[in-house]
Amino acid sequence: LQIKMAGYEGHVNKRQRVDDAHYDREDRHNPEPSPVVHVRGLSEYITEADLMQAVQHFGTVNYIMMMGKRHQALVEFADISGAKNCVNYSLNNPIYVGQQAAFFNYSTSQRIQRPAPGMGDDPNRPPNHILLFTVLNPQYPITVDVMQTICSAHGQVLRIVIFKKNGVQAMIEFENVDCATRAKQALNGADIYSGCCTLKIEFANQTRLNVIRNDSESWDYTNPNLENAVESCYIFR
Secondary structure, three states, X not given: OOOEOOOOOOOOEEOOOEOOEEOOEEOOOOOOOOOEEEEEOOOOOOOHHHHHHHHHHHOOEEEEEEEHHHOEEEEEEOOHHHHHHHHHHHHHOOEEEOXXXXXXXXXXXXXXXXXXXXXXXXXXXXXXXXXXXXXXOOOOOOOHHHHHHHHHHHOOEEEEEEEOOOOEEEEEEEOOHHHHHHHHHHHOOOEEEOOEEEEEEEEOOOOOEEEOXXXXXXXXXXXXXXXXXXXXXXXXX
């Protein structure tokens, strides 16, 4: 997988190589304001949902690109005011992503180039019948009915689990790998609602989702009479 960032010109520092992506030189010390913010100093355990939670109150976020091996990320706001709010705030106040303060500055890119349709963040992760959905900019409620509606057109959905510990994510278990692959190719990068609830989709590692109750955040379609439990949880095998 190769992702080239648009709009980078030669200046002071060379952007570090991330996986197979190459980034040109950019001036990280005094870049011009841009809707794209460059984030540094992230913990190795930080997820995209953690970063979204930290920056979403500055403005609408269109897209996030994690650069995990270098503990960096790019955040593209819907307009430059969101990026200015974020960068200006960080000049005098720490912005914590997870438990760790990160560093924020403008990128010289005006837009993050999206991966090719159907391509995930980890090209080495094999296809699987379970998909991990990350919902960016979730301005409307995300329920099992919503996820089942958008996914069922691409194959039979067996189980759904939604979790909101760090942003909004969902795992969808399909009948087979072919169904999951079709759904990923069709839905990755799409908006559930116009201008928001953008889907970022990866193949998961789990082999089965265990659902203990059918409600708005989890559902086992192979067991429609599943009794409600006192507490909702999800367990992966």
